[in-house]
Amino acid sequence: MSWSNALVKEILKPESLIISSEIAVVIADKFPKARHHYLVLPLADIPSIFHLNRSHLPLLEELHLLARNVVEVKGLHWQDFNVGFHAEPSMQRLHLHVVSRDFVSPSLKNKKHWNSFNTELFVPYTSKAFEAGFMRQLEHHEQTKEIEYSG
DNA sequence: GTTCTAGAAC
DNA sequence: GTTCTAGAAC
Numbered sequence: 001m002s003w004s005n006a007l008v009k010e011i012l013k014p015e016s017l018i019i020s021s022e023i024a025v026v027i028a029d030k031f032p033k034a035r036h037h038y039l040v041l042p043l044a045d046i047p048s049i050f051h052l053n054r055s056h057l058p059l060l061e062e063l064h065l066l067a068r069n070v071v072e073v074k075g076l077h078w079q080d081f082n083v084g085f086h087a088e089p090s091m092q093r094l095h096l097h098v099v100s101r102d103f104v105s106p107s108l109k110n111k112k113h114w115n116s117f118n119t120e121l122f123v124p125y126t127s128k129a130f131e132a133g134f135m136r137q138l139e140h141h142e143q144t145k146e147i148e149y150s151g
Numbered sequence: 152g153t154t155c156t157a158g159a160a161c
Numbered sequence: 162g163t164t165c166t167a168g169a170a171c
Contacts, residue, residue, distance in 0.1 A: 003152060003153075030153095031152075031153070089152095107153090109153095
């Protein structure tokens, strides 16, 4: 098992789960890029955003609900967070980032780290905009094998 | 994804 | 001299 499967392995440990439902879980990012950084992952074996289609919309809503729940459970403020996916994911298993906007952390070490959450490399989950725009782009991706994030 | 580091850039 | 960048990691 290589490093790219670390998340898949992590969510098998009950002690790692902050909150969970029947189809998804929330864990703390092992290398947080801000004071608060959580990951929401489906239990289903979905490797990445590039494996999503419209049939996954209910699952995505569940991930978003758990994102809101973990912020509430931690007594934090939803408006202080960036919630979305990396456009160029490295780790196996789809994971929704829930990261506080302070970006104060020893693990935030270089420009690439910051860019991955603050440029077009970050694909925000913004409900309708996400569903209508990003999902269409995903379908486009399936056709062309190339994605353009126009926002 | 992180760590390490040689060579480049400043 | 210090910072930045890019590539290897068996």
